Amino acid sequence: MIGRKNMGQALPLFLVLLALGFFFATYNLLTMIFHNRTAASGSEEYISEDSQSHLLVDPIVEMPKDVKRLKNAKLLFHVALTATDAPYSKWQCRIMYYWYKKTKNLPGSEMGAFTRILHSGSPDNLMDEIPTFVVDPLPAGLDRGYVVLNRPWAFVQWLEKATIEEEYILMAEPDHIFVNPLPNLAHGDLPAAFPFFYIKPEENEKIIRKFFPKENGPVTNIDPIGNSPVIIKKDLLEKIAPTWMNVSLRMKDDPETDKTFGWVLEMYAYAVASALHGVQHILRKDFMLQPPWDLETTGRFIIHYTYGCDYNMKGELTYGKIGEWRFDKRSFLRGPPPRNLPLPPPGVPESVVTLVKMVNEATANIPGWEPDRKSS
Numbered sequence: 001m002i003g004r005k006n007m008g009q010a011l012p013l014f015l016v017l018l019a020l021g022f023f024f025a026t027y028n029l030l031t032m033i034f035h036n037r038t039a040a041s042g043s044e045e046y047i048s049e050d051s052q053s054h055l056l057v058d059p060i061v062e063m064p065k066d067v068k069r070l071k072n073a074k075l076l077f078h079v080a081l082t083a084t085d086a087p088y089s090k091w092q093c094r095i096m097y098y099w100y101k102k103t104k105n106l107p108g109s110e111m112g113a114f115t116r117i118l119h120s121g122s123p124d125n126l127m128d129e130i131p132t133f134v135v136d137p138l139p140a141g142l143d144r145g146y147v148v149l150n151r152p153w154a155f156v157q158w159l160e161k162a163t164i165e166e167e168y169i170l171m172a173e174p175d176h177i178f179v180n181p182l183p184n185l186a187h188g189d190l191p192a193a194f195p196f197f198y199i200k201p202e203e204n205e206k207i208i209r210k211f212f213p214k215e216n217g218p219v220t221n222i223d224p225i226g227n228s229p230v231i232i233k234k235d236l237l238e239k240i241a242p243t244w245m246n247v248s249l250r251m252k253d254d255p256e257t258d259k260t261f262g263w264v265l266e267m268y269a270y271a272v273a274s275a276l277h278g279v280q281h282i283l284r285k286d287f288m289l290q291p292p293w294d295l296e297t298t299g300r301f302i303i304h305y306t307y308g309c310d311y312n313m314k315g316e317l318t319y320g321k322i323g324e325w326r327f328d329k330r331s332f333l334r335g336p337p338p339r340n341l342p343l344p345p346p347g348v349p350e351s352v353v354t355l356v357k358m359v360n361e362a363t364a365n366i367p368g369w370e371p372d373r374k375s376s
Contacts, residue, residue: 075184076112077168077231081176082154084147085120091336092174092329094369097130098362099178109181112166119154133162142249148266149252151227152245159238169237171228175329176288177303177358184231185284191232191274193225193281194288199267200224207257211247211272222275226267229287229302236279244273292317295349303355305329315347327356336370339363 079100083089093116104111116132118124123134135157143149155171168186185192201208201222208219227244248269251257261268274281289300292309308330310323317323325344331337341360344352363369 074110075168075186076110076166077170077184077186078112078164078166078234079114079170079172080117080155080158081115081172081174081228082117082119082151083174084150085118085122085124087335088329088333089174090124090126091332093126093130094336094366095359095362096172096174096176096178098366099358103178103181106181108183110184111170111178111182113164115158115162117154117158119150133158135161144252146252146263146265148263149248151266152241152248152269155237155241156245159234159241164234167234168231169234171230171232171237172302173228173304175305176229177305177355178301179289179297179303179354179358180299180301182301185282185287186231186233187282189233189236189279191230191236191279191281192284192287193223193230195224195283195285196226196264196267197224198264199226199271201268201271204260204268207260208268208272210254210257211250211269212275216276221280222271223281223283225271225281225283226264227270229304230270230281236277240270240274240277240279243276244270247273247276289351291351291355292319292349295351297351297354303351303358305355309344309348309352309355311344311348311352313345315345327352327359337363339369 081093081096083093097114097116100111100114103109114131116126116130118132118134119137121134121136123132126132135154137143137150138153168184170182201219201224205219208222212219212222232240248266251261251265251269258265286300288302288304289297290304290307292307292311294300297303305327306329308319308326308328310318310321310326310328312318313324325342325348327341327344337359339360340363341356343356
């Protein structure tokens, strides 16, 4: 009787303690789940272009969110783009530099200094407008008309000769516009890159193995990227750049590789070169948008206007067919576009409208925008 009585008195206390234990366990579990969901927010899943029904989440994407930076600490990156002295390249660089200056000091930006790496071998008429470092082109005939092959060689020279204060570098291109302030998306020795749906190392394993032997690991170690946009530690790029240059030249020398990779050959070369050094990238789909396929600029950082935008007056895309309204950078190979380009008709996606408005703002505010086309 005494034992049962004591047990009866102890039971309520036991239940209270048990309830408290469950409360704290549940609280900790919910806190952990909430933290993980918060860490994942802003990191868009990489969706395979071939299988939209499967979400392939690269775990590396979420890593930067797991580490909080010191309050007010900034990891500045140097903005660097390679360019030629052709009119087509010049007007794009001028627009790009205008928007760099507009967004550099906005909240959320971690952009440092800016350099146009000019691989013409001699100064041009933009030296006073845009910070420029002149390097040599490849020896005559070595690029065989593929001017992009000069890009890795330009970076090799710049990294060897220039004084670069920032610890990180953004490799950008003339046809990039900063649509939102860009933070440093890299994380320590993990660079950040934009994944391109058409860079497919696994589907080209036979060719890739010519430059990435089996002893270097599986082909899946090669990221589906090019060199731009990429934010990377300077010391890592110093190691990768010579390999990138050599792999590019070897790929161009191989007829099968040259024919298969075509205009993206140099992109594959960077992906292979970084993998040869054991470097993998954080894949960030929010790094960039590409009109007309990407419809909105919200949550993205760079507009890449490499594709032509063709629409009829109903606002319907007519890709592959010249539209009643169009914006295509290739329409201005010999000189800059005029100021005040007409805006697209109603119904055209916000990304295209924003692109044209940003081009118009830049051309309206850059002094001497429309010089004689022969001298531009």
